[in-house]
Amino acid sequence: MTTGEFSSLAIDTLAGPGAPDGVVIRSDLLPPTTHGSNIRGIVDKNVWDALRIPVCSAAGNRCEVCGSQAVRNGRPSRPDCHEKWVFEFRDRRPVQRLARLIALCPGCHQVQHSGLARVQGREHEVIDRLRRLNNWTEAQAGQDLNRSSDRCMALDRFAWDLDLSVLRGRLIVNGYPDLYVPAADRARLGNSFFGTPRAGQAGFF
Template sequence: MKLKTRLQVKPEQVKEAESLGAKYDGRMKSYYVPEHLPLRPFESFMTLPIELVPSSNWEKNVRSEYQDEWRAIKRKVYQRAGYKCEVCGGKGDAHPVECHEKWTYDMDTKTQRLECLIALCTICHKTQHWGYALIHGMEKDVRKRILTLNGWKDEDLNKYLNEVFDIFEERSKVNWTLDMTALEHYR
């Protein structure tokens, strides 16, 4: 059986998804990525994509760069989200949500740009910090969360993880310049 990685394509996204090569499965009434195509270009159609921060910039983040303001910044993020996870709508056990930084990377300028801050429950947040989750025995939980929210099978996730870790390795070779101008929205 061929791998058909399911996507969550909204009606207004159909043209974009099809232009990237997504196909419609009439039987399942959903779009999917054909087996021969990489998955990363379709991340905007995944409920829970994975973004791994390059190891060259571990410990360089909003919290480390804005220590005095961090508490107020993350509180604004939590309040904006109604203290619920912006991906699954849930809340964590120890605390309702955690603040996650979403980044984009420009290889030409070697700039790691903060796009926004979002509130995630503990498990959704750990999916974004895969290595941390593995070290702390959370692999089963984060795998289950990604599989469930994206509507995937293990084969889909394994293919995607290979792609995510390939780009992580490449990005980790770069000495990135941080651009946190997006913080103006939170200060």
């Protein structure tokens, strides 16, 4: 795949309210090579809390896509904080860049991890949400799931550098002052998916 071909896959899966085409959310799957190699995999819980709680508070503790109050076990709760990624090439080098942190209700969050939903037998919930929020037919929702699978497979052909520079001033990762971690270094920083211990290198100001 060339860089030009790749650009056609760089869609916004969380356009949210006001999306020009009316599609506020699309399914998404992260390539397996990046699973668990994220902020939560690198930093301790208290650091992650210091990042995620203000994001949720700024959103009024409501989902930034559908506007609903998160509910768990029948009680209002803080929404999830999702890492919204952009996959791009810089001088032909693959870069997974954190675009922003975004507050999502569990249902919209599940749409962003549609592969996990499928494994858990909850794909019908993803389809229902895609239909409801986008005014899609079931066929359109199914097509979007296929699109996200194709995109995931395409992305998985590359080893992605990690760019967390949007958090500059709020996060430090020792050894990476620009918050830019080459692909080859990601594994040793810790992984929340595979349970690799955090390297204890990260903190916050």
